Amino acid sequence: MTTLSIRDWAKDHLKGDRQIWWIVLFLSILSVLVVYSATGTIAYQKMEGNTEMYLFKHGSLVVAGLACMYIAHRFNYVHYARLSKFGMWLSVPLLLWTFFNGTTLNEAPRWITIPIINQTFQPSDLAKLSLIANLAAMLAKRQRIKYEPQVLVNMIGWIGIICALIILTNTSTAVLLGITCFLLMYIGRVPRKYLLGMVAFCVLVGGIALLMGKRYETVKGRLERFSNTEKIDYQVEQSYIALANGGLQGQGPGNSHQRNFLPHPYSDFIFAIIVEEYGLWGGVLTIAAYIWLLARGMRAIQKSTRPFGGLLSAGLTFSIVLQAMINMAVAVGLVPVTGLPLPLLSMGGTSLLFTGIAIGIVLSVSRDEADESTI
Secondary structure: OHHHHHHHHHHHHOOOOHHHHHHHHHHHHHHHHHHHHHOHHHHHHHOOOOOOHHHHHHHHHHHHHHHHHHHHHHOOOOHHHHHHHHHHHHHHHHHHHHHHHOEEEOOEEEEEEEOOOOEEEOHHHHHHHHHHHHHHHHHHHOOOOOOOHHHHHHHHHHHHHHHHHHHOOOHHHHHHHHHHHHHHHHHOOOOHHHHHHHHHHHHHHHHHHHHHOOOHHHHHHHHHHHHOOOOOOHHHHHHHHHHHHHOOOOOOOOOOOHHHOOOOOOOOOHHHHHHHHHHHHHHHHHHHHHHHHHHHHHHHHHHOOOHHHHHHHHHHHHHHHHHHHHHHHHHOOOOOOOOOOOOOOOOOOHHHHHHHHHHHHHHHHHOOOOOHHHO
16 A cells, blocks of 8 residues: 555656656665765774764765755756856856865865855856756757857857856866767757857867866876876776776675775765676666666657757756766776766765756656747
């Protein structure tokens, strides 16, 4: 009787693409298990043996992320077109404040500490979500009319400004956002010359911002270590050991050895811990979950007759899955170390909440119930 009630509740309240719900549930459960294991040593050292501290903290953030996803998916996604404009304008002063007065965590000044509650907030997550939503709205308005140069220049200007402000303190996120915007504009049938213009403008302002910002030496050092074929970066070396330890079947849940040596095993290199504990099959299943999430998110482009919904779903899904692929590529040494968390899996606060909101918006689009005439 209880099972039937839960099923009925889910049917009435969990709208949209059911397969996305299952993907998120799988990744959330895996996240709690792996983060609990990856933080075991550091929790024991810092909390005087209280190894459950990080479990409860991360578990509550996962639940909060799921709550954000649920709330976001209940709203008509058309409303996010209007909110995105406010979010972009708000992001500008927040990103500047982060650059001049940001809180430094893990050697990166990317956060703002919220007074009274004393919690940190990463403005780049708000900027990324707002820019993608606003760009999708601007592209959707002009799918049936000729592109005006003034409108396209406005799009490119916002992309360059937001990416440049982010790159002052967070290079990898800015590059990821620029790539996502390029893909979104390509799908939105923007003429090639404007796509090239966007790349040139972003490279120009991004390069200037990188030189003026706080991450130039870090980026330079990471690129030099990645290009050095004679010596492997310490972080990547420890990740290789974790991957080798995992083998085909893995060491088993909670039996990671490299969590004691790998820097940030609960965030930047959590994929290495997954493979070490759950083996090759665990790694393949994780990759497959993200690929399937991309397929379901892109389905809105093919199925929906509403341009804003299709572009919004594609842009947000691109952003999440591309970040996941880059994070996992770092763990296996295919790209330089970036510091990007693995969406839905890594321990974090702002990242989990905004990823939940982004997926909630994708679910709202998949309901296919909106009237886009008011955009």
